[in-house]
Amino acid sequence: MHRWSELFIPTLREAPADAEVASHKFLVRAGYIRQLAAGIYSYLFLGKRSFNKIIRIVREEMDRIGQEFYLPALHPRELWEASGRWALMGDNLFRLKDRKGTDLALGMTEEEVMTSIALKDLRSYKQLPQIWYQIAPKFRDEPRPRSGLLRVRQFMMKDSYSFDIDAAGLDVSYRKHYDTYCRIFDRCGLKYMVVEADSGAMGGKESHEFMVRTPAGEDQIVSCDGCNYAANIEKATSKLEVVEDLKPEGDGKPLEVHTPGQKTIEDVAKFLGVSPKNKIKTLALMAEEKDASGNTKLREIVVLMRGDHQLNEAKLNAAVGVATRPMEESEIRALFKSPAGYLGPIGIEWGKDRKKDAEKPVLVVDKALEGRTNLIGGANKENYHLKNLTPGKDFDPTAYADLRAVTAGEACPNCGKPLRIDTAVEIGHIFKLGYRYSESMGARVLDKNGKEVMPIMGSYGIGIERILTAAVEQGNDENGFWLPPAIAPFEIVVSPVNVKDETVRSAAEDIVKRLEVAGYDVIFDDRDERPGVKFKDADLVGIPFRITVGKKVTEGTVEVVQRSTREVRDVRISAIVETFGELLRRSG
């Protein structure tokens, strides 16, 4: 029997000052976690119990489609060099040296380790498909850990990897994960959505993220209430209304207009009496690229957007393959020969091919400008802009790409209904890796014809603490939070109003015993505290049901309180077990 008086459940009346989001505040206040360092947390009794339940669900479901491994977190440098990620991962990878000075890394995912096993021991198509998974800590040296457990440096992750003989096989493994993830998150009692995702620098093709809507999240998801379209904003598109182009002025060639002191899109549009939709927004960015010999060098990347559109950096990143930063004032002057505010694409020799013209600046133009005519942009001359700018005629972009951030209310690309945008937290991510690791690390199997082929891979992750965090974000009020019964540390807290009253106490203890025999996780709040203290704690710590044992025991009844709804019902003590059979079935 779990007696509260003997357990370590350090609840706090006030949240630590540095906690911002609800889940962080409440998990600390409820005595689930304590912070050890930035982005590093200890799990105490209640937190670990909840964790165990989540892991158990994940493991049960994963065991239906795959095999659990236990892999080291400490990886030799050579392994990461083989895949190319030693250099690629930069500062996000934790690195350390052993006493001999040998470089090691702390695993942030396990593609390399899994592939190293595969390449040694997978020989034949007859051994495929394989799905291998593990549930283990992962380490990432995040540039900025934040929001309590939402972005941390050490976390528990279920990661799995599939190996198939061909793309059709990968489709099956992918689908299995998709379905399994749905079952896992359903069982965890989360309200989630599945969105199309950017596969990022991993080079994959298809990718889905499992998202829980919450203002505490770090991702933006675009979705349509009219159909099932849903995508991460890094990937989302929308149907644009047709914009009427301006008529050419004069001879139709770029025409300089005096725009003294008019620097912003808004100002210039107003000054010239046109819509920002007919303006070009010129963004001057700088990328740090590595050349063949491994030296980093700067590369100018200029982006053109429709005046009223916003750049989505993830899309740009995907389009150019490198991270960018805004140019500094001096860099702007060097390229454009003009101060910011009057920048445009004219008069600069743009690279035709990003790879071949390695010395020349890159001009990437958003697709929303493709086919447009007579736009207005900066003249690269202080206090002047140009009219009659037509992409492809007056200047040649290195490439066109979808770079635009979708905004709420734009038309759904599928059905045309207005799109909505929500912030959300990512709890799971599945994607088709393809041949990246098989190729770089040299995994090969023989196919039916005795020919050597590369196995095709998928990789799939679930953030264990994010399930807990998302559940707290999804169910809380000013007094605390409630977890879905399946992942709560206890399903029921039994609170005798006065433990010094023998009748009350023994009735409560009897109820605890009977519920435990029936298989429920129950905690007995046997502390000699005033009822108010016990109720406040019960409300705080995430347990979905409370049984209050008070004076009414003499009449043979107790109160059952549902935390999420505050609904209170009197229940005959004799019927308590059946009552919970009913209640827990209903609340999943």
Next chain:
RNA sequence: CGGGGCGUAGCGCAGCCUGGUAGCGCACCUGCCUUGGGCGCAGGGGGUCGUAGGUUCAAAUCCUAUCGCCCCGACCA
């Protein structure tokens, strides 16, 4: 990486500007009291003021460095 803020008792904070050897609330311990929403009374314990150096007769307080933690930004071009 850039910008801002904060480090004083387990938690939340005051004191710092104007140097004089540390305080409040909650929590904790003891006793009494109380028992359906953080009850009351009395007594009590606990802090190298993040760290190091400097200025000074004297530093939580002023100066310098450093470490840590939190937030914002990686977008009027």
